[in-house]
Amino acid sequence: MSIKPGIRYGIISFGILFYLSILGLPLPRTLGGFGTLALGLFWAVLVLISLVTMRETDQRRYTTIEAVTGGLLISAIAGFGMALVVGLFGRLIADGVQVNTVFAQVLPEWVGTFTGQTKQEVQAGVSATTALLRFALLMTSAGFLGAIVSRGLTHSSRERWHDWINSPFMYWLVIAMPFVFYVWYFALARGILGATNTSISGLVLACLFVTAVLVALRRVRDKRRRLVFGIAFVVMLILLPQIGDQFQNTVLNKIAIFSVVGIGLNIVLGYAGMLHLGYIAFFAVGAYAYGLLASPDSYFVINFMGGDGITFWQGLLVAAIVGALMGIIFGVPILRTRGDYLAIVTLGFGQITFLLLLNLREFTGGPGGVLDIPPPTLFGVDLGSAESILYLAMIMLAVVAFMTLRLNDSRIGRSWRAMKEDEDVAATMGINLSTTKLVAFAIGAAFAAVAGVLYATRQVNIFPDNFALKQSIDILSLVIIGGLGSIEGVVLGAVAFAGLPEILREAENYRIVAFGALLVAMMILRPQGLLPPLEHEEDIDVSDRRQDAWLQIFDAEEDDQDSAETGATGTD
Amino acid sequence: MTTIEKRATSDYRPKMRPSQIALYGFGILILVLLGWRIYNVVSVEQYPIQFWAIQSINGLVLGSVYALIALGYTLVYGILFMINFAHGEVVMLGGFAGYFALQLCIRWGWVAADAPFFQSWLAVLFPIAVGMIASLLVAMALERIAYRPLRGAQRLIPLISAIGASFFLQYSALLIFGVTPHNYQKPAVLTGAVSLGDSGVFISKTGLFIILASIVLMLILYILVQKTKIGRAMRAVAEDQEMASLMGVDVNRIIVFTFVIGGLLAGAGGVMLGYQNTVMRFNTGFIPGLKAFTAAVLGGIGNVPGAMIGAIILGELEALGPSLLGLPNEYKDVIAFSVLIFVLIFRPTGILGERLSRERA
Structure with missing residues (x-):
């Protein structure tokens, strides 16, 4: 059954969300309008956790009912737990306890990003039960979604994913990426896109360009193509300093x-x-x-x-x-x-x-x-x-x-x-x-x-x-x-x-x-x-291993490890 | 025993090569120069004897704290052969937990000067207990999340993981607890100093407490490792993991237990650092952690008495070194690290590190 892992990962998820929240992630003042985004982040974290944990265990695959129960359990524990903590901190702040002497980020605004209240409302102790309930239910929906999506992911879909990665389309896409980023960077820096204040975004593109060049060079194995693209990249790199500010x-x-x-x-x-x-x-x-x-x-x-x-x-x-x-x-x-x-x-x-x-x-x-x-x-x-x-x-x-x-x-x-x-x-x-x-x-x-x-x-x-x-x-x-x-x-x-x-x-x-x-x-x-x-x-000598029957044990073990990595996070 | 066996088991020592003779000559030359320098400084400066006594007591206090932290490094190294780079952060988090416990004590009125004797001592011990428990939990989480999945990997990999964990914890603490330094307020029984007779030598009560508490904790550790069943299992795992597991020792449990002990000592060390420095910050644990690790290596890492000796030597070096060499106090770390390098050149496995064979080091 999925009740036990559901509770377990629920508690872990709650721990992760709580940790993220006391790190101050939902505070708008630190990340410039990141407040609502942070709730999106929480939601995404929960989707991911229930997706990964409800995919399959070492022994067998969960049925849809089990997966949904598990996913809901995970997100409900995490969501309602967080709501409870926020409510508790809100209560304490309203009572005049200086919570921020322990958790420096837990200020009235911190509570406000969860409940949608203003600083004054939190300090006055206005009840926010409905807002917190809404928050908890929003978080719970994440687990449902994660569990449903996890149904679509099977071993065969993983193989399909590998095929897709190795397809010619991806090959040319990887090669095209440096050119795309380069042109984009150029257009941005020359003001063709009409954007102002392009320092940071341009830098992001330049870094992406460098990364894409490295990845593309890695992908191209053919000697002649390597030479051609290598020269192209070198020319682009030589011109790169002319573009930027x-x-x-x-x-x-x-x-x-x-x-x-x-x-x-x-x-x-x-x-x-x-x-x-x-x-x-x-x-x-x-x-x-x-x-x-x-x-x-x-x-x-x-x-x-x-x-x-x-x-x-x-x-x-x-x-x-x-x-x-x-x-x-x-x-x-x-x-x-x-x-x-x-x-x-x-x-x-x-x-x-x-x-x-x-x-x-x-x-x-x-x-x-x-x-x-x-x-x-x-x-x-x-x-x-x-x-x-x-x-x-x-x-x-x-x-x-x-x-x-x-x-x-x-x-x-x-x-x-x-x-x-x-x-x-x-x-x-x-x-x-x-x-x-x-x-x-x-x-x-x-x-x-x-x-x-x-x-x-x-x-x-x-x-x-x-x-x-x-x-x-x-x-x-x-x-x-x-x-x-x-x-x-x-x-x-x-x-x-x-x-x-x-x-x-x-x-x-x-x-x-x-x-x-x-x-x-x-x-x-x-x-x-x-x-x-x-x-x-x-030089992982797979062919050598195939010759010796007893060495194939290691291959089998490696496969096991692969599935353990992408599968449940806890395997004990 | 046959001759061949005897030859095989006897300690084989090759003859000294010219390069080695040169190295030792160089070492002796440096020692002579150092001795000359110290003689000059001491005869010229003419510090009173009390000064040296007080400085060496300070060194002892510092050394005791280092020893508590160093034991955590050395125990983990002895079993897993990995540098637990995040140990300094375990110390720091223990110190923070102790700080909050101390705030509670202040609220309950145990810290004030007029608090009753019993409560006043509780205000000393309660933060230490809380710090120890917090550090224990952090150490266990660290082991479970950052180290256990990497068991059996190449040696560099757990080290990098530990570095990552160290940054994670350090800057988490910065974000969670804030940048402002948290000031430790000493309980009444730890304020002031004790004078030793009429000699003019005195020792702060905090320092005395730290030395005594460290001795007690290390005695408990000694009994635990040497006399109990789980201690024997620990030593067996340190000697040979596979063999120990064949003999029915639950290796996983022993490793966790090692981290638990390391965490307990680190927590105590963290709170004592707080009492000593009266301030706790997010990076408080880093440098003492580094020093304690140095001490563990100095004594021979993986060796429990070695860590204690190394820590005391390091503490004394820091306290006495600058005055002995007539250098400003900022050079204390340079002296400490130079001695470490000097010792490792001539004894590559540390002062007491004979037990470790070459391939393990």
Whole structure:
């Protein structure tokens, strides 16, 4: 019967809705007119939950009656539970209890978004029983809908879905998407669509364009087509900075810079398999190396260089060398540590670098940072605009990506992969672990440092807070969300971690909460990342398994896991 | 035992390579330089002996809180081999729960200076109990939602999940409880200081309470792990999960139980952090969590006495290090992390980490 799961998921759903509500989602003042939308969100959450849970169990499929009972039970418990909570909070507020000393978001307006009352009415304690009843019934309808829709979803429909995804129509649609977004972006930016204030919406389109390019390149396997579309995309990318305004280009160049950093970390983590939690230190070293040697008010420039700082191009060289040296200096002591010990030691290095930047006031400027970092110039032309920096960043990204691809196919790349699989075996096969590790550290650090130079000139003023632990974790997450060991994945991750925060600036804290939840969900549902490296997908040796009867057990198990993932959330 | 077996089981130690000799030489050089620096600073600055005594007591207080938190890391690591990155947030949420319990106590008049002795102590212990229960629930939810589905996955994956959970909890707390710092008001019995004789050395009552309470909690933990049946099961699971499950130990239950213990200690640690710092914010747990984790690694992660020793060392380093080296107080974290790195260079598995074999580390 579906009574028991209905009650269980009902209570879980109530918990989710309650949590969302005390996070402050229904408050209009935080999300600008999101108030009613949030109720829509609640409703959608309930539809989704009853849809997923009432689809089928491990053992059997629910009958329609059971599914509807279950769905109604889920949504009724959640809806009436929420109504009860809102009523209770409303009562408490009317009685003068300061509920917001515990739940900061539960203000009279909070109650008002559920009951449709004004602030004064809530404070006066006007009864809202009908409004709450209406709310509860609205929520209950969600479960009914979810249960009905779940009837349409069967295993065969899932197969049909797969067929549809792999159909030629979808193939061409995926290829067409970058062009669609590009033209749309162009039209929007040129004012053809008549919209004003296009900064954010244009940025969304630009990010979608980049994402679509990555997905399309992934989809096109045929070599010749790949070349044709590849060239088309490259031309479009070259023209991209001409379309956008300054804001969009600023965000786009941040995405490109973080992609370079991500690719560097990808070498250390994705290829060589060493978990580095203090990676931002190298980025900081690059940025500060250039900043301190180029900014006219830095200690070094004033005292040792007679007031003349180095140029951007010299800065790139210096940063690459200093970064690689730092990678080796930080690398030598930790050659013997592995796994989680390596993680914590590198975290320690990152923290030490950050704290030194913060506290060595005479040299680094302390919390005041390094100011007035000069822009790059070429033959006397100032390249400090967002557009030129975007070009520089794109060139840097291309160079770094090319180098990484070549490195990965080289002898050292194979050594990294061998070392990642098993250090002891790799050592036995004649790979010098120390050199291999140090090369990975040095190259990864040099990439990050070079990106740091560009970042410093982009920011003009840099502060230690730009290089705190949180950024290190951001970079780690972007590499993993994108897909460990894949360059397209890193770029996609950079879009998510450098682009989205700008788009969702108003809802920054909600974004971080959502990202946290997303990270957990991704690790459970798709741990290999959004765009994992291609060979990884292909070398699941299914054909090998088919030859050995006993290995087919694993295939069967995998199928089970698949159905468990998409089916009920709790399988115990 | 035959010769061959003996050779196979005996501790095989390769000869020192030149690079290792260089490394040790480098280590000794640094130690000598440090010693020289400390000698100079101490002989020049001429701090009174009371100063050192007070500082080391402060270090002990700090170390006790770190130890409570570090035990949560180390217990989980010992069993699941994963860094529970969200543990600092468990601490923070326990601290918040304790704060609200304390507000209740204030309303009941238990915190005021003229409150009766018994009630005044209740005002100390009730928030700790509430904090412990809240942290326990959070830790259990964390295990169920974020970690259990990932059991047996690659090592990086639970770590990322834990990082995600950490951000989720931290910023949830920011949104739910608001940005404004929540001020802990100390109950009457914890205000003021105790003087140790006429020596001029004194210890704040809060500090004394924290040290004693931590000792009690850790003693209980010790008895639990060493003397009870479930403690034995825990140790068995830490040693070899599969073998333990064959012997009839319910591994799932033990893992949950480990998180429960970690959560209980974290909750107590969180409320004590509140009493000590008198303020609670959404990011209060993060840095102490990081430090406690450092302490656990310093002592040898997965090792219960190691976590305690590491925590005390870390606390003392933070309290004494800057004055010993003649550096401003902002450098205390630099010193702490440098010592961590220094120790791990020469003992890659921490101070007491001998028990962990190489492939597990």
